[in-house]
Amino acid sequence: MSAAVIIGASHAGVQAAASLRQAGWQEPVILLSAEKDYPYHRPPLSKGYLAGEKDEEQLLLRAPDFYREQGIELRLEDPATSIDPVARKVVTRSGSFGFEKLLIATGSKARPLPLPGAGAQGTFTLRSMMDARALRDGMRQASAAIIIGGGFIGLEFASTAIRHGLDVTVLEAQPRLLSRSLPAALADFIRDRHVSSGVRFRFGDQVAAFEVSGGRVTGVRLGDGQVLAADLVLVGVGGEAETALAQSIGLDLAAGGIHVDGHGQTSRPGIYALGDTAAFHNAYATAPMRLESVQNAVDQAKSAATHIMGGNAPLVAVPWFWTDQYDLKVQMAGLARPGCTEIVRGDPADGAFSVLQLEGDRLVASYTVNRAADHMASRRLISEAPAVNVALASDASVPLLRAVKAAA
Ligand SMILES: Cc1cc2nc3c(=O)[nH]c(=O)nc-3n(C[C@H](O)[C@H](O)[C@H](O)COP(=O)(O)OP(=O)(O)OC[C@H]3O[C@@H](n4cnc5c(N)ncnc54)[C@H](O)[C@@H]3O)c2cc1C
Numbered sequence: 036m037s038a039a040v041i042i043g044a045s046h047a048g049v050q051a052a053a054s055l056r057q058a059g060w061q062e063p064v065i066l067l068s069a070e071k072d073y074p075y076h077r078p079p080l081s082k083g084y085l086a087g088e089k090d091e092e093q094l095l096l097r098a099p100d101f102y103r104e105q106g107i108e109l110r111l112e113d114p115a116t117s118i119d120p121v122a123r124k125v126v127t128r129s130g131s132f133g134f135e136k137l138l139i140a141t142g143s144k145a146r147p148l149p150l151p152g153a154g155a156q157g158t159f160t161l162r163s164m165m166d167a168r169a170l171r172d173g174m175r176q177a178s179a180a181i182i183i184g185g186g187f188i189g190l191e192f193a194s195t196a197i198r199h200g201l202d203v204t205v206l207e208a209q210p211r212l213l214s215r216s217l218p219a220a221l222a223d224f225i226r227d228r229h230v231s232s233g234v235r236f237r238f239g240d241q242v243a244a245f246e247v248s249g250g251r252v253t254g255v256r257l258g259d260g261q262v263l264a265a266d267l268v269l270v271g272v273g274g275e276a277e278t279a280l281a282q283s284i285g286l287d288l289a290a291g292g293i294h295v296d297g298h299g300q301t302s303r304p305g306i307y308a309l310g311d312t313a314a315f316h317n318a319y320a321t322a323p324m325r326l327e328s329v330q331n332a333v334d335q336a337k338s339a340a341t342h343i344m345g346g347n348a349p350l351v352a353v354p355w356f357w358t359d360q361y362d363l364k365v366q367m368a369g370l371a372r373p374g375c376t377e378i379v380r381g382d383p384a385d386g387a388f389s390v391l392q393l394e395g396d397r398l399v400a401s402y403t404v405n406r407a408a409d410h411m412a413s414r415r416l417i418s419e420a421p422a423v424n425v426a427l428a429s430d431a432s433v434p435l436l437r438a439v440k441a442a443a
Contacts (some may be wrong), residue, residue: 146272198232208241
């Protein structure tokens, strides 16, 4: 049978199935999911869903009928357990499926913190709908939360938990927040917004253990022996690509993910990898890297589907990402490079400003707070790479798209 088998039914896998059908793939499409829930939007798990602003139905990626209507065989709770690349078949919990094309969209998983007491009741990670349900219930019963890791997911949870009346402390091992993803000015702005809402931060501490009594977490013990009390602990120390199946068949890896080209093709022709699990050399990067974003998952899926159908649309999109915390919509575009110069557009005191990073006079990355127009303009300027007029770009009253040097 000349099926397309897709392992993983989330942003990348579902988009790949839809794009294959849209592009005219006539053969079966088998979409394997390890989860029991219909595929859903993952970003709201740490935002609107936890805050009680969105229910589960609003999170669905597609209406359940979509799969049947499109002739996509969505198999929930039927994870792939092995791949035979020679016989070209995937074995799952329930059976085996032959493939002509295989798409691995297994995403990433929450990085564990294997310390004494890990896994006690009241400790959580946040990756899936099941995790989010458990965390939402846990939040309702808790009074003091410790968040290990000041990354996006931890901070989004902090902003929700404090509004729910919990006492919230964030432990960040680095000297400042988001040191790998945001410029200091913006990271400090976000920290201050949390502090003004009552969130406490501790920087530079190492966590040595979870304190547990009667199977329930009661706090965390730091490296210096100090114990911080909590009845809820969220571990948010990043994600790891789910590459076990790819490794079992010897696919090349890079940057912790499955190495792919601009079409999403792995080192084995006819086998693709997409989304969080894939690492590729983005046009805006200096080496292969994994991008953990919805935009990357969706765009990579579209490129792979086009390639499978004989087309040529390598991924060239400018990477972008967002996070919502309190009344702040933070949007990022492009990839920072060492040695960039920085421009701040607007006044952080107004709660709306942008930080632009330039290499020479070209915009390479932008970070906007409540300035959606700057974000959209940045994506275009990063992609088209005109020379930026620094004086105009620094003036928040000038539309960013006009802040370019006149052609000579
Ligand atoms: C809480 C949270 C908030 C986020 N917020 C944002 C945001 O604001 N903006 C943004 O751009 N991105 C955000 N992200 C990241 C974004 O959700 C991911 O980049 C995106 O989900 C990647 O999609 P994916 O399909 O590659 O992988 P995933 O969404 O990780 O899905 C992979 C799927 O494959 C399944 N799977 C794994 N192994 C198997 C197997 N053997 N067989 C079958 N199925 C398998 C997994 O169970 C999972 O369902 C957030 C992520 C989380 C967890």
